[in-house]
Amino acid sequence: MRNVSKNVFLNALTCPFLGWMLRTGEAPKPRLTLGDRFRFEQGREIGRRARMLYPDGLMVADVNLSSAARKTTDALHSPVPAIFEGAFMKDGFVTRADVLEQKAEGWHLIEVKSGTNNRAEYIDDMAHTYMVADSCGLKIGGVSLLLVSRDFRLGMADDALFARIDHTDEVLARVEELEIIRREIEEITRAEEKPQPQLIMECRHCDLFRSCVGKGIKNHIFDLPRLSQARFGELVAHGIVRIEDIPDGFDLTENQARVKDCVQCGESYVGEELRTELATIEWPAYYLDFETMMTAIPLYPDIAPYTQLPTQYSVHVCSDVGRVIEHREYLADPAGDCRRELAECLLRDLGEQGSIIAYSSFENGVINGLAQLFPDLSDALCALGERIVDLEAIIRRNYYHPEFHGSTSIKATLPALVSGMSYKGMEIGEGDSASAAFAYLAMGTYWKPDEVETVKQNLLKYCKQDTLAMVKLHEKLTDVVKP
Numbered sequence: 001m002r003n004v005s006k007n008v009f010l011n012a013l014t015c016p017f018l019g020w021m022l023r024t025g026e027a028p029k030p031r032l033t034l035g036d037r038f039r040f041e042q043g044r045e046i047g048r049r050a051r052m053l054y055p056d057g058l059m060v061a062d063v064n065l066s067s068a069a070r071k072t073t074d075a076l077h078s079p080v081p082a083i084f085e086g087a088f089m090k091d092g093f094v095t096r097a098d099v100l101e102q103k104a105e106g107w108h109l110i111e112v113k114s115g116t117n118n119r120a121e122y123i124d125d126m127a128h129t130y131m132v133a134d135s136c137g138l139k140i141g142g143v144s145l146l147l148v149s150r151d152f153r154l155g156m157a158d159d160a161l162f163a164r165i166d167h168t169d170e171v172l173a174r175v176e177e178l179e180i181i182r183r184e185i186e187e188i189t190r191a192e193e194k195p196q197p198q199l200i201m202e203c204r205h206c207d208l209f210r211s212c213v214g215k216g217i218k219n220h221i222f223d224l225p226r227l228s229q230a231r232f233g234e235l236v237a238h239g240i241v242r243i244e245d246i247p248d249g250f251d252l253t254e255n256q257a258r259v260k261d262c263v264q265c266g267e268s269y270v271g272e273e274l275r276t277e278l279a280t281i282e283w284p285a286y287y288l289d290f291e292t293m294m295t296a297i298p299l300y301p302d303i304a305p306y307t308q309l310p311t312q313y314s315v316h317v318c319s320d321v322g323r324v325i326e327h328r329e330y331l332a333d334p335a336g337d338c339r340r341e342l343a344e345c346l347l348r349d350l351g352e353q354g355s356i357i358a359y360s361s362f363e364n365g366v367i368n369g370l371a372q373l374f375p376d377l378s379d380a381l382c383a384l385g386e387r388i389v390d391l392e393a394i395i396r397r398n399y400y401h402p403e404f405h406g407s408t409s410i411k412a413t414l415p416a417l418v419s420g421m422s423y424k425g426m427e428i429g430e431g432d433s434a435s436a437a438f439a440y441l442a443m444g445t446y447w448k449p450d451e452v453e454t455v456k457q458n459l460l461k462y463c464k465q466d467t468l469a470m471v472k473l474h475e476k477l478t479d480v481v482k483p
Contacts, residue, residue, distance in 0.1 A: 003065065003094040004189050006128045013124070013181070016188040017197040018208060023189045030207045035432025038439060042296045046114040049297075050099060050146055052158045057082030057099070065094055076100075076107070076138065088133045092186065095132040099146070106141030109133065110164075114296050116148045116306055118165055126167060127174035131182070134175070143171040148305045154298045161297075161305075199236055201229055219243040219263045223406030224256045231256075262402045268480075271398030275481040278474075281389055284325070284354040287316040287474075288388075289466035290366045291434045291459070299442045300337040310342055310366050311438045314463040315349050322475035327467075329460055334441035343370045347380050356387045359410050359470055364388050391470055399477060414469050417476045421469065428462040 004012075004023060012019025021027035032040075051057060058080045062068035068087035075083050083100040099110035111126045126143050134140060149163040188195060199213045204222045206212070214220050219242055221227065221235050231251070240246055243263045252260060262269050291312045296305050303309070311334075317326040328349040332338035346367075350356055358364065364385050371381035396408045403416035411430075415422050423429040428437055437455050446452050 003089065003092050004186060006095050006125065008189055009093070009128055009185055010124055012185045012189050014202050015197075015200065015206070016185075016195050017212070018206065019185065019189045020191065020195055021208065024194075026194075027208060028211065033430065033433050034428070034436045035430065038432075038436035043114040046148060046161075046296055047098065047112050049158050049161055050110075050112040051084050053162070054082035054084075054099065054101065056080070057084055059084045060086055060096075062087075065089060068096070069094075086133075088129075088136045088138070090132055090135040092190070093132045093135070093182075095129045097129050097133060100138075103141050106139035109140055109143045110146055111144070112146045114148060116150055116163075118145065118147060123167060123170050123174050124178075126171045127178055130171055131175050131178055142166060142168045144168075148296055150304050150306075152298070152305055154301050154303065199241060201232055213241075217242055219402075219405070221246070223263075224252070224259055225406050226253065226255070258400050259404075259406055262400050266402060268402070269400040270480055274394070274398035274477065277394045277398060278478060278481065281355045281357065281474075282353070282387075283318070283320055284351075285318050285357055286350050286354060287318065287357045287467040287470040288350070288363050289314050289359070289463055289470070290363055291431065291438070291463050292366065293435045293438045293442070295439055299439070303337065308366075308369070309337070310339060310370070311435075312459060312463055313342070313346060313349075314460075314467040316464075316467040316471050318471060321478045322471060324468075324471060327464065329464060331456060331460055332438075334438060339370060340374060343374055343377055343381065346370075347377065347384070350384055350387075352383075354387070355389045356384060357389050357391050357470055357474065359390070359392045359466070361390060361393075364390075391474060395473075395477070399480070410466065410469055410473070413473060418469070418472045421472060423462075423465065426462060426465070427458040434459055434462050 008019050008023045011022055018027065030036075051059070058075050058078075060068050060071050060075065060083060062071060065087055066089070068085070069089045072083065072086040072088065075086070081102050084098070086097045086100050088095050088097070097109055098112040101108040101110060109126065109130060111122060111129065113122060122145055126145065130140060130143060143166070145165045145167050147163045147165065149161060152161045197213050203209050203213055204227075209222075214222070221232065221241055221243060223243060224231075235241070235246070235250075243260055246252075246260050246264075258269050290310050292308045293311050294306045294308050298305060298307065300309075310332075312331040313329065315328040316324055317328065319325050330342055330345045330349070332342055356363075367381050367385050367388075371378040371385075374381070392408050392410070392413075395413060401413070401416045404412050407413075411423065428434050437459055440446055441452065441455060446455050
């Protein structure tokens, strides 16, 4: 029988079925994107930097938990100032502590996170580790969270990278709550038979959803936009999980009712203002998309951790709906901070007249950030913002297709409206992976000239796809409102 790890325990708090699947190893492993891999590597690097704060600390590197627990016990009785990845096992519950710092009042438990925000969910992480280590007899004098400091800059010492927050009182309070349900979680996760899955609100973002309670349901009630816990509970209480089964008269918001009606009748919704809003676009129009990068450890001087840096853009220029007359693009040099050059090129490539069509408010936010960074360009950049038309907002207000499945993201609207055009099969097919690919270029991970060139071309191809997608979507929407 497998042990109950922190991951299993914390997931079982929300979903016993998921906890059981993770404990038995039956849960399918999700396919990792390039963006996922980069986040994991960032987390490992932050952990490594945290250990550098204790140069004489001892790493318990054993993968085998029994061996790691024995070595941890030996280390606890030695004069070592800190222990990394200390392992604890008790009654089938297991955990590993990021850092144990030896203090006069006892061992200080330190949880290392690669983010900058002090999240409530971290209390559960620390409480589980405390609960298991305490049951093993460890004298714990305090519990702290080690986060990345926003004040860190490239070239500073490792101790400036972290902000330490004491959470002893909050963790102790949470441990008392976990102890009450500890036996229940153990019984569930150690049961011989798989528990029956139950549909709960948290299923909405679970990796197992489509193979679990959502299996075989094309139009799930989770496709209803902004579905509240109360409305979800009422639907489930009536045994309704498919949009097709929602009865007339059921209390829904206007947007939710729109989705329901489209699914049930199999036809698209076209708002009265769609034609009017599309008619406000001035030509020539510039379809704009940015890609950005964020890293925990700044890659360039004078930049804070997780600063969002625009690294490239694509612009399709159209003289009228669907009539592309030019494509313009920019990709920064990964060797340095090119935001100034990007801003200057952007002003040149977007001209002074005509609508700038974006998908969401993201592009406007990037432009505003550049305007704040470069005061001498601020007026010109702000003028760009005044020309922006948000195509997604127009769709959200005025159009819905049954195949959108509750989303107006470009990944949902494009395949529904434009046949033969999608992001499937692209080497870089989503924003997270584009961000990671550029970061890898900046870090020198790709160093062979042909490899570097291939990655750059894939980045340009992905960004170009985003703006061409907007051109095609705009064209389809215009066809919808033609007399």
